[in-house]
Amino acid sequence: MPDDDRKRRILDAALELADERGLAGVTMRALAQKLGVTAMALYPHIGDKEGLFDGLVDRMLAEMLPAVPTDGTAEERLLAVGRAARELSRRHPSAYALLLARPAVTPDAVRLVDAIYGALLDLGVPDAEVPRVERLITTFALGYAASEASGRFSAGTINPRGRRAQFPADEVSAHRRLSEVLDRMPDWDAEYEADLQDLLLMVRARWS
Amino acid sequence: MPDDDRKRRILDAALELADERGLAGVTMRALAQKLGVTAMALYPHIGDKEGLFDGLVDRMLAEMLPAVPTDGTAEERLLAVGRAARELSRRHPSAYALLLARPAVTPDAVRLVDAIYGALLDLGVPDAEVPRVERLITTFALGYAASEASGRFSAGTINPRGRRAQFPADEVSAHRRLSEVLDRMPDWDAEYEADLQDLLLMVRARWS
DNA sequence: ACCTGAACACCGTTCAAGT
DNA sequence: ACCTGAACACCGTTCAAGT
Numbered sequence: 409m410p411d412d413d414r415k416r417r418i419l420d421a422a423l424e425l426a427d428e429r430g431l432a433g434v435t436m437r438a439l440a441q442k443l444g445v446t447a448m449a450l451y452p453h454i455g456d457k458e459g460l461f462d463g464l465v466d467r468m469l470a471e472m473l474p475a476v477p478t479d480g481t482a483e484e485r486l487l488a489v490g491r492a493a494r495e496l497s498r499r500h501p502s503a504y505a506l507l508l509a510r511p512a513v514t515p516d517a518v519r520l521v522d523a524i525y526g527a528l529l530d531l532g533v534p535d536a537e538v539p540r541v542e543r544l545i546t547t548f549a550l551g552y553a554a555s556e557a558s559g560r561f562s563a564g565t566i567n568p569r570g571r572r573a574q575f576p577a578d579e580v581s582a583h584r585r586l587s588e589v590l591d592r593m594p595d596w597d598a599e600y601e602a603d604l605q606d607l608l609l610m611v612r613a614r615w616s
Numbered sequence: 617m618p619d620d621d622r623k624r625r626i627l628d629a630a631l632e633l634a635d636e637r638g639l640a641g642v643t644m645r646a647l648a649q650k651l652g653v654t655a656m657a658l659y660p661h662i663g664d665k666e667g668l669f670d671g672l673v674d675r676m677l678a679e680m681l682p683a684v685p686t687d688g689t690a691e692e693r694l695l696a697v698g699r700a701a702r703e704l705s706r707r708h709p710s711a712y713a714l715l716l717a718r719p720a721v722t723p724d725a726v727r728l729v730d731a732i733y734g735a736l737l738d739l740g741v742p743d744a745e746v747p748r749v750e751r752l753i754t755t756f757a758l759g760y761a762a763s764e765a766s767g768r769f770s771a772g773t774i775n776p777r778g779r780r781a782q783f784p785a786d787e788v789s790a791h792r793r794l795s796e797v798l799d800r801m802p803d804w805d806a807e808y809e810a811d812l813q814d815l816l817l818m819v820r821a822r823w824s
Numbered sequence: 825a826c827c828t829g830a831a832c833a834c835c836g837t838t839c840a841a842g843t
Numbered sequence: 844a845c846c847t848g849a850a851c852a853c854c855g856t857t858c859a860a861g862t
Binding site: 505508509510511512513515517518519521522523525526529535536538539540541543544547548550551552554555558559560561562563571572574575579580581582583585586588589590594599602603606607609610613614 | 713716717718719720721723725726727729730731733734737743744746747748749751752755756758759760762763766767768769770771779780782783787788789790791793794796797798802807810811814815817818821822
């Protein structure tokens with residue numbers, strides 16, 4: 409099918425555009441220009457703009473899939489998926505938000521979920537609980553990477569001391585107690601690894 | 617300060633507009649019309665459209681804060697915050713996505729985080745780990761509610777059987793093994809409660 | 825001090841027309 | 844079968860002008 413090829417080239421260009429100029433920079437006109445065509449020529453291939461964004465979700469999941477190993481222990485495979493999710497957000501920080509905003513139904517999406525199901529089954533999670541735990545873990549992984557990419561976590565860089573100072577002494581007492589910790593800049597790589605380990609520990613503590 | 621009042625009325629109207637017509641329906645012109653004024657009259661109060669969206673994040677967190685208890689056990693307080701996060705997404709499904717997309721630096725945001733810090737400290741989480749665990753839990757809670765609101769979880773309602781059928785017999789084996797479970801429609805309320813319980817178990821298993 | 829009208833440079837999308 | 848040009852109904856935002 410040659411039209412699938414055309415669609416894939418459009419999605420590649422759209423992802424590149426998102427990487428260069430942000431998601432707001434992905435306009436039909438700018439995308440068309442990048443491909444040397446008019447905006448209206450895109451519609452037969454991708455549908456409307458919602459269709460384009462759905463396509464970007466599929467495109468990103470497809471890019472993630474090769475990083476998912478088929479051998480190794482269940483824990484190693486689960487860690488690999490978690491790391492791949494975050495690495496994807498590093499390559500496509502702007503488009504990444506789409507992953508939390510719309511369902512993915514592509515064959516590659518099913519393969520990705522299947523790899524996680526398989527690892528959870530191997531870890532001893534009962535059949536009835538596997539889909540729930542898969543959603544728990546992927547929600548965390550996507551949410552964490554999206555939060556990093558969007559800047560949700562970096563509000564603290566605007567001077568945590570100043571933030572505490574605007575409160576009377578009897579408020580935000582936990583912030584006061586943690587002041588030394590909060591003045592340190594977190595190591596996000598290490599934090600994400602620790603989170604994945606804690607989630608694995610949760611699975612082990614519950615079912616093995 | 618009477619200008620803060622004007623700003624709050626604008627944000628209330630913007631949130632209402634998002635609830636009624638989705639986030640894409642929140643245009644400066646539509647918002648102005650709802651307030652009986654021209655679009656240009658909004659700018660002195662809210663800055664540009666990014667400022668409006670930042671304001672919506674603050675507005676939503678402020679709405680959530682009263683649901684956070686100051687007494688009860690640490691576990692009860694943590695569960696209450698988790699439930700409040702999801703209830704907020706039920707009231708404002710469209711605007712909710714903003715919570716994962718931008719930092720919150722408002723006093724109410726700090727108060728909210730402080731309640732979680734306090735509960736985690738009471739649960740025995742060491743000082744150095746509290747901010748990390750807070751980010752882990754809130755990332756999950758916001759991500760879960762956002763996923764529900766956006767439809768990310770409901771791809772399976774489009775007939776899971778058909779989704780499995782498009783693969784050859786040797787692929788997606790975990791999906792095949794779980795076919796009975798996957799054909800059942802999840803109870804999202806129960807699932808979210810179970811997730812919160814598992815995260816609490818993780819904290820307990822690790823530090824008490 | 826606060827709001828308005830007109831204007832600018834964009835959007836997504838439609839549709840008839842071209843090849 | 845695939846693409847284009849022109850057009851429509853919108854956007855966010857600026858800025859001089861009004862009161």
